[in-house]
Amino acid sequence: MNRISPARISRLIGNWRTLDGKVSEQLSLSIGRLITARELPVGGVLPSERALATALAVSRGTVVAAYGSLRDAGVLDSRHGSGHRIVAAAAPSGAAHTRLAGEIRALPQDIDMTSGALQPSPILTEMLTALKGADLASVAAGLGYDASGLPALRWAIARYYADLGLPTHPDNILITSGAQQAVWLLANAMVDASDAVVVEDPVYRGSLEAFRRRNARIIPIAVTDEGLDIGQLEKALKNRPRLLYLFPEAHNPTGRSLSDRSRRELLDLIERYPTFLIEDGAQNELSTIAGRTPRPVAGQVNPDLVATIGTLSKLFWGGLRIGWIRAAPPVVKRLASFKAVNDLGCSMFDQHLAVGLLESIREARVYRHREIAEHLEAAETIIADHAPGHWHWSRPSGGTAMWIHMPGVDAVALCQEAQRHRLFLSAGPGYSARENFGDVIRLPFVRPLQTMQFAIETICSLAGGRSAGQGSSA
Incomplete structure (x- = not known):
């Protein structure tokens, strides 16, 4: 039976309390939109x-009334002992809002802490300021379509990996629209229904959605x-899964990187139980340790059984939708055919910019490291001053967020309560295939000092009344 957890609805429903009407009407409309958008399946x-x-x-009365409205509309069938089953798609009363699971579009007055995205790097803004008409005109050459990516950019990324100690040819590179499209392409090209895909727990929620949509x-x-729990991993690999998807460095969402021992154990298992590895390196350039950009695992495994994901969106700006996949040429060719069906190729303007930005990557690393380190230190100071002593987190070795364990706190309910204070947060279950981590939040630390102060003070205030299993009235 396909049971939909309350944590999943809480994650998908977003800022539903900003709609007009009674609370029960707002809730029924919001659930109906999720059904229309197929986020909640018939x-x-x-x-x-x-x-x-x-x-x-x-x-509870609010939910009873909302379910009643959906039942009256022919969307739900409620039966004693069987629950509330979705039997039809809701008729849209406006544009359906399809969102990547858990991502919330915040209003200008909202404080959005669901994303760890950084402000544009000054290296990017300086390059844009210096552009002239002739520079822009030179981009418009040929037909403008290339599913594999601009050759000059593929050469530049090959040099990027060579500088990290991983010899690479342009034929190993496919340009994508950010790291998220890279995950999507790999999922769609390599995973069929019921294929086993091994992931970390917790893991990047965008990858979970990509694999779930393939019915993996x-x-x-x-x-x-x-x-990683090496015992669990060995047991999973013995059963010959289709894919192994990992963040060896700057893990999303926890920020941890594999220790030398864990890395050796991982490589030993992959050698003993050959499995295609997707190495997500989207956050590798966001190290909290000065001057550290790790060498990808791809250099230490069978090159035919690994695809490495990278991106410039973290280092320079999220609006620069340039990512890539590094893999064996036959894999790249197959993925390029999938990409051609999807979008015919990435923006040539962004790709030309990316070539120039890669020439300034050392300066970009220095800037981002200093920025991240300063923000992390400030956030840790605020948390130490305000948060209860029983909250736990490990200092991230990379990325832009902290994974905070709050024993006794219902994180899903806390995030819903925080929305009423115009604060948007991400709860731990959204990052778990089994919706674990019900007492964890992911808190980006790269926001201005006053924003961090407000967010942490609000969380501390709300967490005092949101112990696990505790409800509230509306």
Whole structure:
């Protein structure tokens, strides 16, 4: 039975309380939109009224009324003992809002802490300021379509990897629209329904959505401060899964990097149980350790059984949608055919910019490291001053967020309550294939000092009344 957890609805529903009308009407409309957008599938069973009320921090009566409206509209079929099953798509009352799971579009007055994106690098803004008409005109050459990517950029990325100690040819590179498209392409090209895909737990939620949309059988492996649960991983690899998807460095969402011992154990297992590895290096350039950009694992495994993901969106700006996949040429060719069907190729303007930006990568690293280190130190100071002593986190070795364990706190309900204070947060279950980490939040630390102060003070205030299993009325 396809049961939909309350944590999943809480993650998908976004800022539903900003709509007009009674709270129950707002809730029924918001759930209806999720069904219309196929984020909640026909045939799925919604949570009990009490469970959803707790997750959304509303009264049980609010959920009862919302389910009643959906039932009256012919969307739900409620039967004793069987729950509330979705039987039809809701008729849209406006444009359906399809979102990547958990991502929230914040209003200007909102404080959005669901993303760890950074402000544009001054290296990018300086390059844009210096552009002249002739520079722009030179971009418009040929037909403008190249599914594999601009040759000059593929050469530049090949040099990037060579500088990291990993010899690479342009034929090993496919340019993508950011790291997210890279994950999507690999999932669609390599995974069929019921294929086993091994992932970390927790893991980047965009990858979970990509694999779920392929109806993959996701096998989570626990993540510790030092690395992976090697026993669980060996058991999973013995069963010959289709893919192994990992962040060896600057893990998303915890920020940890594999210890030397964990890396050796991982490489030993991959050698003993050959499995195609997707190495997500999207955050490798966001190290909190000065001057450290790790060499990819791809240099130490069978080159035919690995694809490495990279991006410039973290180092320079999220609006620069340039990422890539490094893999064996036959894999690159296959992925390029999938990409051609999807978008015919990335923006030539962005790709030309990327070639120039890669020439300034050392300066970009110095700037980002200093920025991240200063923000992290400030955030840790605020948390130490305000947060209860029993909250736990490990200092991230990379990335832009902290993975904070708050024992006794219902993180899903806390995030819903925070929305009423115009603060948007991400709860731990959104990063887990099994919706674990119900007492964890992911907190980006790269926001201005006053914003961090407000966010942390608000979380501390709300967490005092949001212990696990506790509900509230609306």
